[in-house]
Amino acid sequence: MMIKYIYIFSLLLIANSIAGQQVTKSTYGDVLLKNATVHTVTDGTLNNTDVFIKDGLIADIGNNLSAGRNVTTVDCSGKHIYPGFIDSDTRLALSEVSAVSLTNDFNEIGDLIPHMQALTAVNPNATAIPVTRVNGVTSxxxxxxxxxxxxxxxxxxxxxxxxEQMDAGFRGVIMNFPSSARRGRRDSRSDEDIKKAQDKATKKIDEVWDELALYHKIDSAATGNSKAHIKYQPEMDALLPVYRGEFPLMINVSKDKDIEAAINWVTKKGVKAIFIGVSEGYRVADKIAEAGIPVIAGPVLSVPGRAEARYDVAYANPGIMAKAGVKVAIRTGDSENVRNLPFNAGFAATYGMGKEEALKAITINPAEMFGVADKYGSISKGKVANLFVSTGDPFEMKTRLTHLFIKGWNVPIESRHTLLYNEFLKRSPGLED
Amino acid sequence: MPGIIDAHSHIGLDVVNEATDPNTSNVFVGDAINPFSVSIYRALAGGVTASHAMHGSANAVGGQCETIKHRFGVTDPDDMKMDGAPRTIKFALGENPMRVHGEGNGIVPRTRMGVEQIFRQGFAKAKDYMAEWDAYNANPSGAKAPPTYDLKMETMADILRGDIIIHCHSYRADEILMLLDVLGDYGVKKICFQHVNEGFKVAPELAEYGAGASVFADWWAYKFEVYYSTAYNATILTRNNVTTSINSDSGELIRHLYHEAAKTQRYGDLTDNEALKLITLNPAIQLGINHRVGSLEVGKEGDVAIFNNHPLSIYAVPQMTIVDGVVRFDINSDPDDMRIDVDPEAKISSFIDFHSGAEEDRCMQDVFEYFNDRK
Structure with a gap:
C-alpha cells in the first residue's frame, strides 16, 4: 500500500505543474448499499434500508434488496446515507491560486458581458475538486x-x-445589483462617489432591459424567417433566455435597502430571479418572502456587515429568512474551501434554522431553484446517484465519509490533502536516516 | 472550558504594518491598541479571552507584539494588555516581505536568500552593539563616550539574550529550515512559527529544535506558497511532538476557533483533549503565559468560556465568557449598545459588503494603503 502511495505521489510531483492533482481513479458499476440509515431529505429518514445504484442512478430504495450478478455489496450497518451536497455559488475550478492572477478565470473585463461562460473556464483537474468532494459536496x-x-x-x-462531462445542465445569468455599500474595508470612496456609482449602474440596467425588450421583439419576428439576419450581439443573445423566463437571473445583493430596490426592479420587469448573498436579508425577510424570490445565502461563517449588528447575524440570517417563508439555499462563495459547505449549513442549523432546513438548503432547495429537482437533491428512486455514506451527522466535524458516489461513480475519499497526510505523518526518512 | 487563546490575531489594532523597512524591530503594536473595536466583543462571543495582537508580515523583522486580554468595556488601551506577559516579536519569511520590499521598493529582500540575510545582518550587528555597550559599561567613567543608543539594536540584542519570543510568519519547509539554521547559529531558542503551512514536511526538525507551530485549520491555495498544504497539518505536527496551536489571523475565524480546532478530528484523529489544547494550553505555552492561563487549574486566572454543548460539536453555542473573573460576554445579556455605529453622520450607512471586494488577510493591512498613498 505504502509503495503504491509513494508511486502515486511521485507521479503527482511530476504532473502537478501541468495538470494539477490527480487521485486514484474512480470506479463504475452497480453497487448495493445495505442496511443504512437513509436521510432521503424529501421522504424522511429510513432505518435499515438499502440503496441500489445502477447505471449511474438510484435504481431502488427498500428493505432486503437482493444483489444480482456483478453487483458490489457494501455493508452500511450503523452508517448513514445522504444526498450529495450542492454549493449554490462558488469559484471552484475557476481559480487555482487566488493571489496568482493568471490562474483566476472568473472576472472578465467589462460591465455587460453576460455571454462569458463560467463552464468554459472550469478546470476539471483543479486540485481543489477532490479536496471539496471528499466532504460530501458533489455539485x-x-x-x-x-x-x-x-x-x-x-x-x-x-x-x-x-x-462537458461535468455539466449538470443548469444555466443562470449573474447580475450584480447596483450597490450602495462599501466593497470591503479598503473601499475609501466618498459617500457621494458611492451614490453616483449606484445611480449610474441603476440607469445602466434599465437601459439594458429596454434594449433587451427590443431585441426580443426583433428576434421573435426573425424566427422562422430565413432571410432575416440579426447583427452579432452576444450580450443580448445571452440575456434573451432570461427575458423569456428560460434562465433565472441570479442577482448578487447584500444590503437591506439594495434588497428592497432589487425586489422592486425584479417585480417591475417581471424577471424570474434568484438572490445571492443577501447578508442583510434578516432585516427585510418578510418582503423577500412576499415577493417569492428564492435566496442563496452565505457564507454563513462571516462577520456582520455592520459594526453595530449583533455578533451572530451572519449565522442566524439563513434561518430568519427560512422562517419568514423564503426558500433558502446556502453557499460558501469560496474556491479552495468549498469543502466548508456542510459546516456553513451546520452553523445555520445551530443558529435557528434547524438541522432539517439546513440540510435542505444544500440539497433539495438548490435543486428546485435550478430546475433539476427531478435529478438531484434527495435520495429518491430514479435520481442521479450523487450521494455519500458517512459515520454520522455530516455537519459534525468528527464525522467521516466512508463512500462517495457521483453520477454513480465510486469516488475514492482521497485528495492532495490526504495524500500529503499519508506521506508525511510518519516521515521516512525521519531525522535519523 | 478554559478561555480560548488565539496566538495570531490583529483584532483591536488601529494599524498592523510599519511597512517602511525590512527590519522594524523598534516599533510596538502595543502603541496602536483600540479598546473600542467591536471585533474584540465578537471574539469574546466566541469564547476567546486572550489573543496575541501581532504586527503584520510586511517586514522580515516586524514590530514587537502585544498579548492582550479581551477586557471589552475598558477604555484605556493599556488596560487591554496582559501585564507581565513575555515580550514577543513578529518575523516574516517568504512572499510578503519579498513583494513589499523586493518587488515594491527594489531593495533586499526580493528572494528567500535575501530574507535570510536580513536576519543574519540584524543579529550580527546586534552582537557588535552588545559588545560596544559591554565595553563601555565595564568602565563607564572612562574617557570613551557611550555608544549611540539604537532601539532596533536593543531589540535584536534582547532576542539574543532570550528575553523575547519570536513568532515567525512562514509557509514553506525550506524557509522554516533556513530560520532554524540562523537561530541555531546565534543560539536563539525561543521560536514559534506562525501559519507554517508546510510545517508538516519538517515536523521532526521543528520538534528537535523545540520550535512551536501555530497553524490555520484549513486555509490553503490563496497564494502560491500555500499551494502544497494539507488540512492535516495540525495533526501531523501534533503526532510528531511539536507544540501546536490553531490561530485565526482573522476577525472572522477568531469567533469560532473551537470549530477550527474540531476540524482536526475530520482531518486527522486528534482526541477531544488534544484538539482543545490547540486553542488553550498550547497557544498559552507559545506565548509564555501557560503558568497563568490556558487550563482550568486552581490558582490560574479566571478566564473561562461556557458552552451549551461540547465545544467541538457544530451545535455548540458559547453562552458566557469570563475574563479575570469578570463576565464580559453573556448571551442572555447581549444588548445592542455593545455595538456602536461609529459614524452617525454618514450618508451611506455603515454596512460593508465583505464579499464583493478583494479582502487581503490582515497580515498585510496598511501595506497597500502605503503603496497607494505614495504613488
Whole structure:
C-alpha cells in the first residue's frame, strides 16, 4: 500500500505543474448499499434500508434488496446515507491560486458581458475538486464575478475529465445589483462617489432591459424567417433566455435597502430571479418572502456587515429568512474551501434554522431553484446517484465519509490533502536516516 | 472550558504594518491598541479571552507584539494588555516581505536568500552593539563616550539574550529550515512559527529544535506558497511532538476557533483533549503565559468560556465568557449598545459588503494603503 502511495505521489510531483492533482481513479458499476440509515431529505429518514445504484442512478430504495450478478455489496450497518451536497455559488475550478492572477478565470473585463461562460473556464483537474468532494459536496454552481452582468453560471458535478462531462445542465445569468455599500474595508470612496456609482449602474440596467425588450421583439419576428439576419450581439443573445423566463437571473445583493430596490426592479420587469448573498436579508425577510424570490445565502461563517449588528447575524440570517417563508439555499462563495459547505449549513442549523432546513438548503432547495429537482437533491428512486455514506451527522466535524458516489461513480475519499497526510505523518526518512 | 487563546490575531489594532523597512524591530503594536473595536466583543462571543495582537508580515523583522486580554468595556488601551506577559516579536519569511520590499521598493529582500540575510545582518550587528555597550559599561567613567543608543539594536540584542519570543510568519519547509539554521547559529531558542503551512514536511526538525507551530485549520491555495498544504497539518505536527496551536489571523475565524480546532478530528484523529489544547494550553505555552492561563487549574486566572454543548460539536453555542473573573460576554445579556455605529453622520450607512471586494488577510493591512498613498 505504502509503495503504491509513494508511486502515486511521485507521479503527482511530476504532473502537478501541468495538470494539477490527480487521485486514484474512480470506479463504475452497480453497487448495493445495505442496511443504512437513509436521510432521503424529501421522504424522511429510513432505518435499515438499502440503496441500489445502477447505471449511474438510484435504481431502488427498500428493505432486503437482493444483489444480482456483478453487483458490489457494501455493508452500511450503523452508517448513514445522504444526498450529495450542492454549493449554490462558488469559484471552484475557476481559480487555482487566488493571489496568482493568471490562474483566476472568473472576472472578465467589462460591465455587460453576460455571454462569458463560467463552464468554459472550469478546470476539471483543479486540485481543489477532490479536496471539496471528499466532504460530501458533489455539485456546485460555478459563477463569474465583477461588473454588472459578469457572465453565465453553470451547475457542475465534481467528476469528469471535460467541462462537458461535468455539466449538470443548469444555466443562470449573474447580475450584480447596483450597490450602495462599501466593497470591503479598503473601499475609501466618498459617500457621494458611492451614490453616483449606484445611480449610474441603476440607469445602466434599465437601459439594458429596454434594449433587451427590443431585441426580443426583433428576434421573435426573425424566427422562422430565413432571410432575416440579426447583427452579432452576444450580450443580448445571452440575456434573451432570461427575458423569456428560460434562465433565472441570479442577482448578487447584500444590503437591506439594495434588497428592497432589487425586489422592486425584479417585480417591475417581471424577471424570474434568484438572490445571492443577501447578508442583510434578516432585516427585510418578510418582503423577500412576499415577493417569492428564492435566496442563496452565505457564507454563513462571516462577520456582520455592520459594526453595530449583533455578533451572530451572519449565522442566524439563513434561518430568519427560512422562517419568514423564503426558500433558502446556502453557499460558501469560496474556491479552495468549498469543502466548508456542510459546516456553513451546520452553523445555520445551530443558529435557528434547524438541522432539517439546513440540510435542505444544500440539497433539495438548490435543486428546485435550478430546475433539476427531478435529478438531484434527495435520495429518491430514479435520481442521479450523487450521494455519500458517512459515520454520522455530516455537519459534525468528527464525522467521516466512508463512500462517495457521483453520477454513480465510486469516488475514492482521497485528495492532495490526504495524500500529503499519508506521506508525511510518519516521515521516512525521519531525522535519523 | 478554559478561555480560548488565539496566538495570531490583529483584532483591536488601529494599524498592523510599519511597512517602511525590512527590519522594524523598534516599533510596538502595543502603541496602536483600540479598546473600542467591536471585533474584540465578537471574539469574546466566541469564547476567546486572550489573543496575541501581532504586527503584520510586511517586514522580515516586524514590530514587537502585544498579548492582550479581551477586557471589552475598558477604555484605556493599556488596560487591554496582559501585564507581565513575555515580550514577543513578529518575523516574516517568504512572499510578503519579498513583494513589499523586493518587488515594491527594489531593495533586499526580493528572494528567500535575501530574507535570510536580513536576519543574519540584524543579529550580527546586534552582537557588535552588545559588545560596544559591554565595553563601555565595564568602565563607564572612562574617557570613551557611550555608544549611540539604537532601539532596533536593543531589540535584536534582547532576542539574543532570550528575553523575547519570536513568532515567525512562514509557509514553506525550506524557509522554516533556513530560520532554524540562523537561530541555531546565534543560539536563539525561543521560536514559534506562525501559519507554517508546510510545517508538516519538517515536523521532526521543528520538534528537535523545540520550535512551536501555530497553524490555520484549513486555509490553503490563496497564494502560491500555500499551494502544497494539507488540512492535516495540525495533526501531523501534533503526532510528531511539536507544540501546536490553531490561530485565526482573522476577525472572522477568531469567533469560532473551537470549530477550527474540531476540524482536526475530520482531518486527522486528534482526541477531544488534544484538539482543545490547540486553542488553550498550547497557544498559552507559545506565548509564555501557560503558568497563568490556558487550563482550568486552581490558582490560574479566571478566564473561562461556557458552552451549551461540547465545544467541538457544530451545535455548540458559547453562552458566557469570563475574563479575570469578570463576565464580559453573556448571551442572555447581549444588548445592542455593545455595538456602536461609529459614524452617525454618514450618508451611506455603515454596512460593508465583505464579499464583493478583494479582502487581503490582515497580515498585510496598511501595506497597500502605503503603496497607494505614495504613488
Amino acid at each position: 456546485v454552481i460555478v459563477a463569474p464575478t465583477g461588473g454588472i452582468f459578469p457572465g453565465t453560471a453553470s451547475l457542475i458535478d465534481l467528476i469528469g475529465y471535460t467541462p
